[in-house]
Amino acid sequence: xxxxxxxxxxxxxxxxxxxxxxxxxxxxxxxxxxxxxxxxxxxxxxxxxxxxxxxxxxxxxxxxxxxxxxxxxxxxxxxxxxxxxxxxxxxxxxxxxxxxxxxxxxxxxxxxxxxxxxxxxxxxxxxxxxxxxxxxxxxxxxxxxxxxxxxxxxxxxxxxxxxxxxxxxxxxxxxxxxxxxxxxxxxxxxxxxxxxxxxxxxxxxxxxxxxxxxxxxxxxxxxxxxxxxxxxxxxxxxxxxxxxx
Amino acid sequence: xxxxxxxxxxxxxxxxxxxxxxxxxxxxxxxxxxxxxxxxxxxxxxxxxxxxxxxxxxxxxxxxxxxxxxxxxxxxxxxxxxxxxxxxxxxxxxxxxxxxxxxxxxxxxxxxxxxxxxxxxxxxxxxxxxxxxxxxxxxxxxxxxxxxxxxxxxxxxxxxxxxxxxxxxxxxxxxxxxxxxxxxxxxxxxxxxxxxxxxxxxxxxxxxxxxxxxxxxxxxxxxxxxxxxxxxxxxxxxxxxxxxxxxxxxxxxxxxxxxxxxxxxxxxxxxxxxxxxxxxxxxxxxxxxxxxxxxxxxxxxxxxxxxxxxxxxxxxxxxxxxxxxxxxxxxxxxxxxxxxxx
Numbered sequence: 001x002x003x004x005x006x007x008x009x010x011x012x013x014x015x016x017x018x019x020x021x022x023x024x025x026x027x028x029x030x031x032x033x034x035x036x037x038x039x040x041x042x043x044x045x046x047x048x049x050x051x052x053x054x055x056x057x058x059x060x061x062x063x064x065x066x067x068x069x070x071x072x073x074x075x076x077x078x079x080x081x082x083x084x085x086x087x088x089x090x091x092x093x094x095x096x097x098x099x100x101x102x103x104x105x106x107x108x109x110x111x112x113x114x115x116x117x118x119x120x121x122x123x124x125x126x127x128x129x130x131x132x133x134x135x136x137x138x139x140x141x142x143x144x145x146x147x148x149x150x151x152x153x154x155x156x157x158x159x160x161x162x163x164x165x166x167x168x169x170x171x172x173x174x175x176x177x178x179x180x181x182x183x184x185x186x187x188x189x190x191x192x193x194x195x196x197x198x199x200x201x202x203x204x205x206x207x208x209x210x211x212x213x214x215x216x217x218x219x220x221x222x223x224x225x226x227x228x229x230x231x232x233x234x235x236x237x238x239x240x241x242x243x244x245x
Numbered sequence: 246x247x248x249x250x251x252x253x254x255x256x257x258x259x260x261x262x263x264x265x266x267x268x269x270x271x272x273x274x275x276x277x278x279x280x281x282x283x284x285x286x287x288x289x290x291x292x293x294x295x296x297x298x299x300x301x302x303x304x305x306x307x308x309x310x311x312x313x314x315x316x317x318x319x320x321x322x323x324x325x326x327x328x329x330x331x332x333x334x335x336x337x338x339x340x341x342x343x344x345x346x347x348x349x350x351x352x353x354x355x356x357x358x359x360x361x362x363x364x365x366x367x368x369x370x371x372x373x374x375x376x377x378x379x380x381x382x383x384x385x386x387x388x389x390x391x392x393x394x395x396x397x398x399x400x401x402x403x404x405x406x407x408x409x410x411x412x413x414x415x416x417x418x419x420x421x422x423x424x425x426x427x428x429x430x431x432x433x434x435x436x437x438x439x440x441x442x443x444x445x446x447x448x449x450x451x452x453x454x455x456x457x458x459x460x461x462x463x464x465x466x467x468x469x470x471x472x473x474x475x476x477x478x479x480x481x482x483x484x485x486x487x488x489x490x491x492x493x494x495x496x497x498x499x500x501x502x503x504x505x506x507x508x509x510x511x512x513x514x515x516x517x518x519x520x521x522x523x524x525x526x527x528x529x530x531x532x533x534x535x536x537x538x539x540x541x542x543x544x545x546x547x548x549x550x551x552x553x554x555x556x557x558x559x560x561x562x563x564x565x566x567x568x569x570x571x572x573x574x575x576x577x578x579x580x581x582x583x584x585x586x587x
Contacts, residue, residue, distance in 0.1 A: 066287040067470040068477045072361055115514075121478040122522070129464035129484065133558060136462050204559050207485060 042085045043239040049078040050232035057117075060124065061223050068121050075117055082106045085238075098241035102234050109231045116229070120222040127215035130208040137208060138162050141201050154198070157187045161209065172216050184209040287461070287470040290439035291529055291579055292359045294432040299586030300410045305427025306583065307406065308420060313396045314380070316387035319343065322379075322424070325351045331533035331581060332431060337541025338506075344384050349506035350541035352526060353534045355581045358429040360476050360527070365539040366512045367479060367524045372425055390417040430586065433530050433579030441576070449576055456573030459566050463558060468525045474577060476527035479510055482539070483521060485559030491521040506539055532575045546571045 056071045065071075086106045088099075142158045145151035164183040168176040184206050191202040308314060309322045325339040325347075326332040332354035338346040349365045357363075362370055369375040379385045380393070397403045398415040407415045410423070438457075440448035449457070460466055469475040482488045490507060505512075510519035523539050536542065537549040550570045554562045562570070 066466070067289075067472075069289070069471040072471075072477050076361060118479060122480055125468045125478055125480060125525075126484055128467035129557065132462065132464040132467060137560075204485075207559060211485075 039085065039088075040239075040242060042081050043235060043242055045081050046078065046085060046235040047232060047239060049074060049081060050235060053078060054227055054232075057120070057223060057226055060120075061219060063128070071117070071121070075114070079110055079114075082110055096241050096244070099238050102238035102241075105234060106231075109229070109234065113226065113229050113231055116222060116226050120219065120226060123215055123219050123222060126211060127219055130211040130215070134165065134208055134212065135162075137205055138165075141205060144198075144201070154187075154190055154194075154202075157183070157190060158205075161187055161205065165209070165212070168212070168216075172220075177213060177217075180209065180213055184213075286442075287466045288438075288442070288474055289472045290442055291356055291433055291436065292472050293434070294356075294358050294430050294583075294585035296585050296587055297426045297430060298410075301423055301426045302430045302583050302586050304406060304410050305423035305425070305430075307403075308397075308424050309427050313400070313403075314386055314388065314393055314424075315341075316392065317343070318396075320386060322386075325385075326354050328581075331355055331530040333534035335535070337536050341385065344387075347384065347506075348504070349539045350536065353530060354428060355431045355433045355530050355579075356473055356527065357431060359473055362477075362524055365506065365523045365526075366508070366510050368513050372428055373421075376421065376424060376428070390421060393417070394420055427583065430583040431581060432584040433581045434584065436529070436577050436579040438573070438576040439579070450572055452569045452572035453576045454573075456566075456569035456571065459562070459570050460573055463554070463562075465553070465557075465570075468557075469528050473527035473529050475525040478525050479519075479522050480525050480557075481522045482509075483556045486556050488521060488556050504540070509539065528574060528577055530578050530581060532571075532578050533581075546574055550574075 053071070053074050056065065056074050059065045060068065060071055086103045088103050138158055138161065142155055145155040145158060148154075161180070161183045164176070164180040168180045170176070187202055188206045191199040191206075194202065309326075312318050312321045312324075314321060319342040324341050325334045327334060330353075334351035337350060338348070339351045340346040352363075352365070357372060360372075363372070363375040369378060377390075381387075381389060394415055394417045397407065397420060404415055407419060411419045413419070437448045437453070460469075468478055468480050471477050483491045508520055510522035510524075511517060513519075531537075532546060535546070536544045537546070538552075543549045543552060547567050550567045551562060554560060554567075
């Protein structure tokens with residue numbers, strides 16, 4: 001083989017190796033770049049999902065959504081996104097203390113939020129159960145009272161409970177709660193001298209009524225706690241710190 | 246020649262470095278998670294299973310039926326999850342070969358891909374966690390993934406089967422992936438209720454329609470909602486009346502409630518307030534999966550509807566109402582099979 005051919009082969013080999021090295025370098029730099037973009041996207045996504053969770057929560061509480069699939073799915077996405085953020089991918093720069101601290105706090109925040117959300121769903125389900133059944137229950141009781149010779153007083157008190165409930169539905173705070181509780185108390189007093197079947201019916205109405213009263217307050221407290229959860233604020237701070245870094 | 250080899254190597258290096266590995270990418274949780282019910286409706290048609298490789302699902306089905314997945318070679322997943330019983334067990338509490346009885350009734354596996362929590366107490370939050378726990382549980386499979394992989398690898402026919410699906414043949418990760426793919430593929434489309442929801446007016450009988458009316462107006466739907474008609478919320482058994490055994494003083498024929506399974510969610514949270522709190526079961530295919538409740542104590546749907554009305558609502562339903570609700574529940578039965586195969 002001539003020297004010229006050997007030189008040509010060596011040059012070709014060197015060129016190929018150099019090209020490969022450049023390719024590998026470009027590709028490995030692309031990974032941190034991808035990770036950086038993905039981390040930025042995830043941080044923003046977390047803020048958006050947190051806002052979406054709040055919205056779904058309020059819609060669920062208001063009875064605009066009658067199932068928990070959307071709420072559950074939103075929280076699942078939030079959890080998956082948070083897990084990626086908390087894992088802190090291999091970045092080409094230091095994301096800063098604020099981001100690292102947020103990543104450390106995320107699992108505990110999510111755990112707390114998950115517990116609150118589960119409690120909200122459970123309490124809200126009990127509340128809805130009574131709230132959905134109540135009109136049926138009151139109507140059945142009213143029809144029975146109407147058919148009885150001396151059922152007028154009971155019928156009147158049932159109508160009062162229904163009115164107080166409507167008022168409570170519109171504005172559950174303060175006066176409305178007192179009014180509903182008073183109406184239930186009045187009805188309950190009738191059960192003293194009533195026949196066993198009537199007494200049982202009144203007791204059931206009062207029990208469901210008190211579930212509506214008590215659980216509404218519990219559910220509203222849970223909604224407030226969820227809305228005030230520091231997760232969203234934490235993510236906003238982390239996102240801003242990430243942009244700065 | 247050398248130059249071509251070098252060039253090939255260089256290209257391969259560049260390609261390998263620039264491509265992301267797909268091995269660690271999680272399977273999408275549920276292709277049709279998007280199938281949440283319309284907002285004004287509490288229930289939606291059952292979701293489609295995620296799209297997965299058909300050969301992988303078939304391999305998973307074979308593993309699901311194989312006793313090689315247990316330490317003593319006696320118990321398969323299918324021992325307790327019976328395919329002709331909605332992938333639930335027909336015993337009140339499963340008692341696999343030479344093992345103690347389970348703490349609770351074995352739930353069905355259909356539509357598992359759409360669930361976020363598993364078991365009556367919600368201990369597991371993914372199918373992966375659930376499967377891993379059952380494999381090592383001494384009362385269930387009593388083995389380890391490494392032992393399973395070794396046993397599978399020792400069977401030439403299974404080794405060949407794995408090699409036809411995976412380039413690297415038998416491995417822990419591959420066996421696990423196949424089983425999970427099979428479990429995720431189990432769906433139950435075609436229920437009469439779903440067809441009715443989708444506009445087929447004659448799909449439901451008059452009785453089932455009345456039953457759905459009772460189910461909604463009596464509040465059952467406040468817990469049993471969503472595409473799976475439950476499965477996504479925890480509830481106390483005995484909301485309006487203490488359930489026998491839940492307060493330590495048993496009424497009726499039930500015992501004092503000291504059994505392991507009765508602790509429910511308390512076993513996960515450690516909170517006494519969570520005693521007798523359970524994951525609300527999905528009612529999809531419920532007609533196929535007696536006996537009912539966490540302890541399998543109720544043999545028929547009629548009984549369970551009556552008991553739910555008594556303890557969750559506080560009043561008895563009449564026989565016609567119970568029959569109507571049972572007709573509605575029967576309309577939730579779909580055709581259970583593997584789906585989503587590509």
